[in-house]
Amino acid sequence: GENVEQHPSTLSVQEGDSAVIKCTYSDSASNYFPWYKQELGKRPQLIIDIRSNVGEKKDQRIAVTLNKTAKHFSLHITETQPEDSAVYFCAARPLRPNTGNQFYFGTGTSLTVIP
Amino acid sequence: NAGVTQTPKFRVLKTGQSMTLLCAQDMNHEYMYWYRQDPGMGLRLIHYSVGEGTTAKGEVPDGYNVSRLKKQNFLLGLESAAPSQTSVYFCASSRNLAGGLGDTQYFGPGTRLTVL
Numbered sequence: 001g002e003n004v005e006q007h008p009s010t011l012s013v014q015e016g017d018s019a020v021i022k023c024t025y026s027d028s029a030s031n032y033f034p035w036y037k038q039e040l041g042k043r044p045q046l047i048i049d050i051r052s053n054v055g056e057k058k059d060q061r062i063a064v065t066l067n068k069t070a071k072h073f074s075l076h077i078t079e080t081q082p083e084d085s086a087v088y089f090c091a092a093r094p095l096r097p098n099t100g101n102q103f104y105f106g107t108g109t110s111l112t113v114i115p
Numbered sequence: 116n117a118g119v120t121q122t123p124k125f126r127v128l129k130t131g132q133s134m135t136l137l138c139a140q141d142m143n144h145e146y147m148y149w150y151r152q153d154p155g156m157g158l159r160l161i162h163y164s165v166g167e168g169t170t171a172k173g174e175v176p177d178g179y180n181v182s183r184l185k186k187q188n189f190l191l192g193l194e195s196a197a198p199s200q201t202s203v204y205f206c207a208s209s210r211n212l213a214g215g216l217g218d219t220q221y222f223g224p225g226t227r228l229t230v231l
Contacts, residue, residue, distance in 0.1 A: 001174075009155070032218045043205065043222040044158070051218075089157060093218065100165040101146050101209050102173070103220060105157040 002027040004092050006106025014114050019077045021109045023090035026071065032093040033073050034103070035064060039086045047088075048075070080113045087111070117141055119223035121206050127229045128196045136191040136226050138206030145211040147189040148173075148220065149181060151202040158205065164189055165211070196230045203227050 003026040013019050025033075031052035036044035050057045050064045050073065057064050061080075066073040077084055087110050091103040119140045128134055138147065145166050150158040160173030164183040178200060180192045189208075193200060206223040 006157075034219060036222075043224050045222070046219055049219065098165070100148075100163045100171060101211075101218065101220070102160060102163065103158075105159075107155060107157040
């Protein structure tokens, strides 16, 4: 099955700096890559996603890049703010028949933005 | 539109007790999922369902059973709880993949379960 690795597990940045979180995946059938943000005690919420026919996607201060050849994708947060502090999860979805849109999650990155 | 809801929010069980967690969604989604979240291990899929009356095993199904009698509900059962099942449980739902749409999974608020 799919194996998703995520690094780093913890990340501290100064407010206003950029943060980068990297994930690798193993299954070449994966074609959808969402990123979730989870604040303490809350549910994971989708912040951005990318499909395999796109190399980069941006939404205000958040961007995701995908390198299909190398099987890795990254989340970039620019001009970080204290409210960006949370745990971020990447995921990969192999597109296979009758597998119910299964996601395989990374182990998470705890981001702390220091004011 | 409440999205995905879960009951209860918290529960404490003794070893060997049983319980059922309820997930409900009002988005008319075909697919539903149960995950467990443990520190440092991300979200791991327990069971999932691609439609009413169907269920399938995920990555960590042992010790759990599920049922999807109605499209909007997905139940997770623990027949004989063990301390190793102490975790936060999340339900999620998504549309089916017809035409390549409906990829996103939407999560419920979670149930924190402690087994003593």
